[in-house]
Amino acid sequence: xxxxxxxxxxxxxxxxxxxxxxxxxxxxxxxxxxxxxxxxxxxxxxxxxxxxxxxxxxxxxxxxxxxxxxxxxxxxxxxxxxxxxxxxxxxxxxxxxxxxxxxxxxxxxxxxxxxxxxxxxxxxxxxxxxxxxxxxxxxxxxxxxxxxxxxxxxxxxxxxxxxxxxxxxxxxxxxxxxxxxxxxxxxxxxxxxxxxxxxxxxxxxxxxxxxxxxxxxxxxxxxxxxxxxxxxxxxxxxxxx
Ligand SMILES: [Zn+2]
Ligand SMILES: [Zn+2]
Numbered sequence: 336x337x338x339x340x341x342x343x344x345x346x347x348x349x350x351x352x353x354x355x356x357x358x359x360x361x362x363x364x365x366x367x368x369x370x371x372x373x374x375x376x377x378x379x380x381x382x383x384x385x386x387x388x389x390x391x392x393x394x395x396x397x398x399x400x401x402x403x404x405x406x407x408x409x410x411x412x413x414x415x416x417x418x419x420x421x422x423x424x425x426x427x428x429x430x431x432x433x434x435x436x437x438x439x440x441x442x443x444x445x446x447x448x449x450x451x452x453x454x455x456x457x458x459x460x461x462x463x464x465x466x467x468x469x470x471x472x473x474x475x476x477x478x479x480x481x482x483x484x485x486x487x488x489x490x491x492x493x494x495x496x497x498x499x500x501x502x503x504x505x506x507x508x509x510x511x512x513x514x515x516x517x518x519x520x521x522x523x524x525x526x527x528x529x530x531x532x533x534x535x536x537x538x539x540x541x542x543x544x545x546x547x548x549x550x551x552x553x554x555x556x557x558x559x560x561x562x563x564x565x566x567x568x569x570x571x572x573x574x575x576x
Contacts (some may be wrong), residue, residue: 336360336390339547339555340505342483346386348375348408348552355379356409356551359509360387360397361500362481367396370480371416371423372500372509373409373551374400377457380415399424399469403511403551404497405431406525407443407453410464424469428489430527431496432472438465442494445525472498490540492533492575493521499540506546514540515550518567523575534568534575541565
């Protein structure tokens with residue numbers, strides 16, 4: 336489990352024929368108050384738990400799982416992970432938290448065709464993604480996560496309740512699937528997505544200074560070029576209307 340800074344560890348997703356999101360472990364390990372950002376795809380929970388243990392972190396130190404959003408490649412193994420750490424709280428933006436609590440899985444699967452495929456391929460039953468959410472985020476909160484301070488930014492467009500968390504002094508951004516390395520952005524054709532919102536979200540992120548970009552997939556970037564997110568937004572602007 337590579338260390339990005341003293342307070343952020345990285346568990347790379349294990350993509351196979353379906354993508355598996357990265358998980359970031361946030362907080363100073365000595366705080367015994369750690370947070371996981373996202374979970375990953377169906378069946379991808381146990382290696383993540385093992386990675387945490389191999390790094391010498393006690394599972395009891397993990398107090399919560401915060402979802403950047405609730406697509407299947409991020410929430411698929413949430414139940415597996417919660418089985419191992421049943422005390423952990425679940426924090427989700429309220430727009431997707433309400434769906435999870437109602438057992439409305441449209442945001443999890445994104446489209447009906449994908450729901451059918453995954454349910455038959457992975458034996459997922461309807462209602463597999465009904466969860467109680469301990470804290471519903473709005474955006475604008477300041478979170479103290481194990482001795483590190485993060486701002487919650489609501490960045491809809493890829494999904495309605497997408498959030499990023501931002502460490503202002505270290506200039507670290509965990510944006511979920513909103514923006515990636517190599518001028519890529521999240522798709523905007525799934526349930527709850529909205530191209531014009533995605534543009535606004537990218538513009539909002541373009542205003543903050545980011546040095547370390549820790550997206551939900553693909554490579555992470557340290558030493559992000561100045562103006563990178565704004566440049567990405569501009570490149571995609573004509574598609575995002
Ligand atoms: Zn996504
Ligand atoms: Zn994803």
